[in-house]
Amino acid sequence: MRGQTSSDQTSGSGLPSAPPSKTPRNAAVDESHPATVVPGPLLRNIAYDQKQIWTSPFKAKIQDLNWIVPIIGLTAGMINADAELSSRIDPTESFSRHAGTISDAGLAAAVATGGGLYLIGKARSDDHQREAGIVAGEAAINSVIVAEVLKMVSRRERPTDGTGQGRFFKNESLINSSFPSVHAIATWSIASAVAHEYPGPLTQTFAYGLATGVSLARVYGKDHFPSDVIAAATMGWLIGRQAYASHHRADLPGGGYGTFHQANTDQPVSPQTQFSPYVPLDSWVYPAFDRLAGLGVINSNFAGLKPWTRAECARLLEEAEGSIDVDSGDEGSRLFAKLADEFAPELKGDYAPYIGLDSVYARVTGISGTPLTDSYHFGQTIVNDFGRPFENGGNGLGGFSASGSSGALGFYIRGEVEHAPSAPGFSQAVQDAIQIADFKPPAPAQTIPEFNQFRLLDTYLTLNLKGWATSFGKQSLWLGPNRDPLLQSDNAV
Numbered sequence: 001m002r003g004q005t006s007s008d009q010t011s012g013s014g015l016p017s018a019p020p021s022k023t024p025r026n027a028a029v030d031e032s033h034p035a036t037v038v039p040g041p042l043l044r045n046i047a048y049d050q051k052q053i054w055t056s057p058f059k060a061k062i063q064d065l066n067w068i069v070p071i072i073g074l075t076a077g078m079i080n081a082d083a084e085l086s087s088r089i090d091p092t093e094s095f096s097r098h099a100g101t102i103s104d105a106g107l108a109a110a111v112a113t114g115g116g117l118y119l120i121g122k123a124r125s126d127d128h129q130r131e132a133g134i135v136a137g138e139a140a141i142n143s144v145i146v147a148e149v150l151k152m153v154s155r156r157e158r159p160t161d162g163t164g165q166g167r168f169f170k171n172e173s174l175i176n177s178s179f180p181s182v183h184a185i186a187t188w189s190i191a192s193a194v195a196h197e198y199p200g201p202l203t204q205t206f207a208y209g210l211a212t213g214v215s216l217a218r219v220y221g222k223d224h225f226p227s228d229v230i231a232a233a234t235m236g237w238l239i240g241r242q243a244y245a246s247h248h249r250a251d252l253p254g255g256g257y258g259t260f261h262q263a264n265t266d267q268p269v270s271p272q273t274q275f276s277p278y279v280p281l282d283s284w285v286y287p288a289f290d291r292l293a294g295l296g297v298i299n300s301n302f303a304g305l306k307p308w309t310r311a312e313c314a315r316l317l318e319e320a321e322g323s324i325d326v327d328s329g330d331e332g333s334r335l336f337a338k339l340a341d342e343f344a345p346e347l348k349g350d351y352a353p354y355i356g357l358d359s360v361y362a363r364v365t366g367i368s369g370t371p372l373t374d375s376y377h378f379g380q381t382i383v384n385d386f387g388r389p390f391e392n393g394g395n396g397l398g399g400f401s402a403s404g405s406s407g408a409l410g411f412y413i414r415g416e417v418e419h420a421p422s423a424p425g426f427s428q429a430v431q432d433a434i435q436i437a438d439f440k441p442p443a444p445a446q447t448i449p450e451f452n453q454f455r456l457l458d459t460y461l462t463l464n465l466k467g468w469a470t471s472f473g474k475q476s477l478w479l480g481p482n483r484d485p486l487l488q489s490d491n492a493v
Helices: 042-059 062-087 099-124 127-154 182-197 201-220 226-247 285-294 310-321 331-342 428-437
Strands: 354-367 393-406 409-420 451-456 459-465 468-474
Touching (some): 042 127, 062 226, 062 354, 062 393, 099 127, 099 201, 182 201, 201 459, 310 331
Antiparallel strands (some): 354 393, 459 468
């Protein structure tokens, strides 16, 4: 399911725009385009913004849960996985060794961008550039204030403190807390403000790419945990959005603010230029499409290259529509009806910006015997299951997926909490045989500990530039038509 929120004067996050000012910032502005900036000095604007920021949670609407729940769920899950993820970072790698310099340079570049826009706009008497610089600066100041307040409250240990567990309320310093990242929140707030003022794809790619690079550098440099920068990025983007809403002049150019709803235009949106999330590999739609292909209804499906995007699935349905009698009531028509209902937004050409919770799921699996869990040496009882752990006894998992789109740019997140009971492990004789087969020195047999962790599955960011879609992140690929895509054989057909 996809959630969309829209309003007239209020953002999807509950952050209202500032009331119209009594006097425009520029006296030469046409009275038919009143300014929306708050009059007065910088401190008055900052005070107004801080009031809006800290009271925004109390103004959230039911529709906002479509994006609030995924963000809170992702942050909470990452907090649980922070210590494990941070422990896997090798501080001797080149990027990690220079991460501090990279993050400082990235933040400086973001600040210089905002300051440069203001100075260039002032020199050229360009009100739009000058406003972009002011809004970016106010967003950065507001974000730093919010971050410092949260630091004093959270007092979280940094990845290099103590045992690296990132405990909250344990840091003795009020200003050295790990949560949230000041670098990330400040860079994301500036990026959000600039991207709203100049909403072109190149500007957004530069602004958000720079903010993402700074965030990754803070994690790889072990200055912050992943959840610190995820929370900071979310808050920074919202703060930049709020600053734009409060201080953007209506008569100047700029991106549309506030909602995840796109106004109707006379020009149809081309699916080839819009973000379309991939359908998860464990979705029911793939067997349904395989059956339609078996019935000869569709002929252009690439069975050996999955996952497919939702736009591709809609294209296949359009192909099938000309070869099937939807009113016959047979197997093909029933499958077509179910698939058409699933991909109704794409079939209608509805590619409006959105952010929403796609699914929430849970699963319990009981195994009474002794399962095979070492596919490298013996095989695996449960295959093609995203590498989820399982052992004898009760195994469970619960997770969610969410996605969002803003034209050519979009994201997909899928994460879950997984549980598997402990197990005795291999005997010493079996362990010795494994070590010999792998040409490794002897090792003592060990029990398999209980598994209880949050794990991200497919999680990626996609940018579609004129039909060329580039994805960054973690994705599952299916490179073959059979159940074991990488199985090699000398009996190929």
